[in-house]
Amino acid sequence: MKLVPKLPVVRPGGAKVLLPNEIVDLKKPVTRSRVVRVEFCELASEGLMDKFVIRGGNRLVGSIRISGAKNAALPAMAAALLTDEPVILENIPDVRDIQTERNLLVSMGAEVELGYGRASHRTTISCKNLVNPEAAYELVKTMRASTLVLGPLVARMGRARVSQPGGCAIGARPIDLHIKGLERLGSSIKQEHGYIEATADRLRGGHIIFDKITVTGTEDLMMAATLAQGETVMENCAREPEVVDLAALLTKMGAKIEGAGTHTIRIQGVDKLHGARHRIIPDRIEAGTFVTAAVLTGGDLTLTNCDPTHLGALTQKLEECGVSIRAAADSIRVTNGHQLAAADVTTEEYPGFPTDMQAQYMALATQAQGTSIITENIFENRFMHAQELARMGANIKVEGSRAVVRGKTSLSSAAVQCSDLRASASLVLAALVADGETILDRVYHIDRGYERIEEKLKSVGAQIRRIGEFLPRRAAVPSVVA
Ligand code: EPU
Numbered sequence: 001m002k003l004v005p006k007l008p009v010v011r012p013g014g015a016k017v018l019l020p021n022e023i024v025d026l027k028k029p030v031t032r033s034r035v036v037r038v039e040f041c042e043l044a045s046e047g048l049m050d051k052f053v054i055r056g057g058n059r060l061v062g063s064i065r066i067s068g069a070k071n072a073a074l075p076a077m078a079a080a081l082l083t084d085e086p087v088i089l090e091n092i093p094d095v096r097d098i099q100t101e102r103n104l105l106v107s108m109g110a111e112v113e114l115g116y117g118r119a120s121h122r123t124t125i126s127c128k129n130l131v132n133p134e135a136a137y138e139l140v141k142t143m144r145a146s147t148l149v150l151g152p153l154v155a156r157m158g159r160a161r162v163s164q165p166g167g168c169a170i171g172a173r174p175i176d177l178h179i180k181g182l183e184r185l186g187s188s189i190k191q192e193h194g195y196i197e198a199t200a201d202r203l204r205g206g207h208i209i210f211d212k213i214t215v216t217g218t219e220d221l222m223m224a225a226t227l228a229q230g231e232t233v234m235e236n237c238a239r240e241p242e243v244v245d246l247a248a249l250l251t252k253m254g255a256k257i258e259g260a261g262t263h264t265i266r267i268q269g270v271d272k273l274h275g276a277r278h279r280i281i282p283d284r285i286e287a288g289t290f291v292t293a294a295v296l297t298g299g300d301l302t303l304t305n306c307d308p309t310h311l312g313a314l315t316q317k318l319e320e321c322g323v324s325i326r327a328a329a330d331s332i333r334v335t336n337g338h339q340l341a342a343a344d345v346t347t348e349e350y351p352g353f354p355t356d357m358q359a360q361y362m363a364l365a366t367q368a369q370g371t372s373i374i375t376e377n378i379f380e381n382r383f384m385h386a387q388e389l390a391r392m393g394a395n396i397k398v399e400g401s402r403a404v405v406r407g408k409t410s411l412s413s414a415a416v417q418c419s420d421l422r423a424s425a426s427l428v429l430a431a432l433v434a435d436g437e438t439i440l441d442r443v444y445h446i447d448r449g450y451e452r453i454e455e456k457l458k459s460v461g462a463q464i465r466r467i468g469e470f471l472p473r474r475a476a477v478p479s480v481v482a
Pocket residue numbers: 071074144145171172173174175176177178179212213214215216217238242355356378379380421422449
């Protein structure tokens with residue numbers, strides 16, 4: 001099937017709404033949870049050259065509701081490929097990467113429906129009529145997580161053609177472990193013309209020992225193994241909450257999985273999976289970013305709808321810096337009225353300190369008294385924000401995988417550029433305490449993974465506004481983004 005970019009189409013009237021265990025065709029739209037069908041659309045270049053203007057100096061006080069986790073939602077949406085019945089996902093964040101994944105699924109023939117009004121964070125995916133098991137370069141180049149469709153497609157359709165993602169702003173990020181794992185499950189793999197083509201009559205269970213811990217690799221192969229014949233044992237697996245959440249969804253769909261959240265996952269393959277309804281876990285990185293914002297601005301923030309148990313490494317580190325944190329079952333309150341003390345950080349796989357919080361922590365370290373050594377162990381090139389922070393007055397020296405941050409330095413406003421999602425978050429945080437008005441360029445990076453960050457920050461007292469770029473749209477489309 002050829003992808004023909006169309007304008008976004010919204011068809012509320014004739015769409016289907018899914019109720020537990022049944023599909024009902026709606027004659028009339030329902031008021032509270034109308035659904036809209038998503039068709040393939042060119043991701044609007046709109047917003048791609050937006051900037052944030054942030055005036056620093058305000059304490060952040062109040063409460064922010066945390067969105068669903070992008071990195072749990074992406075594999076959950078890919079899991080819908082494993083069944084011909086509808087999968088209903090709640091708490092899906094409204095961020096650009098999710099739009100990209102919807103487009104990817106629609107390009108394969110999936111029907112994707114969005115909730116409306118109160119149900120606006122619900123997405124229903126029906127992969128009954130998959131016609132095109134392919135992830136094209138145009139989509140994969142903008143979002144590496146598109147490779148998550150590889151395992152489910154081979155498992156259900158017997159073939160998949162997925163573009164090689166290539167490198168990105170934070171490192172080389174190969175997907176060799178996904179490929180080796182699929183081969184262990186009996187798939188034949190060909191790599192040509194920049195695409196990976198995987199085929200298999202039916203996958204069969206196997207023993208996979210990951211050479212290195214990989215989050216999406218664990219997820220991709222866990223999905224593939226659910227429909228393989230026999231037992232799969234995967235060792236040296238990622239233990240991230242997003243892996244556990246995916247296993248919970250797959251289990252609801254009828255998969256037999258044990259050990260998710262530990263290093264060894266066992267999967268008994270089944271012949272068929274069915275539809276399910278699942279609520280995505282809260283975004284621990286979004287929560288961590290706002291926790292850091294509260295600390296930096298000497299504020300008092302309560303984050304609701306989050307899971308403090310997923311934030312252990314960060315909150316422990318912040319307590320070491322002198323911050324007061326009170327966690328409840330699904331909320332966390334952070335107050336800070338003291339001078340921060342410097343503390344070293346080393347990124348590790350979960351439950352260690354997350355690489356996705358490293359950039360934000362660096363912004364914080366610029367305001368701590370003393371020297372903080374930040375070691376990045378997961379990606380080889382994830383210090384792009386250091387240069388931009390230095391332009392704002394930070395004293396940071398990068399030596400290979402270590403960054404030495406000497407604080408406390410006062411930060412001054414500047415025009416800075418976002419280079420990837422978390423680097424952007426770090427610059428937003430720095431701008432909140434900088435003297436004067438910082439202009440942040442290329443905020444499309446932040447829109448990939450933070451839902452309306454400027455509105456959430458504004459609601460607790462930040463001075464932040466989004467401005468559009470008045471250049472011709474064509475010229476504004478970026479090439480490869482991380
Ligand atoms: N790696 C390989 N071969 C592979 C796969 C990974 O060598 O086949 C290496 C990577 O190059 C990296 C390390 O293994 O050095 C870990 O990479 P991993 O596969 O765990 O990363 P990922 O699955 O591609 C996910 C998140 C990232 C997050 C990392 C690490 C999603 C969609 N993405 O990426 O999130 O940084 O795990 O926790 O889940 C973000 O949200 O900003 C983001 C980049």
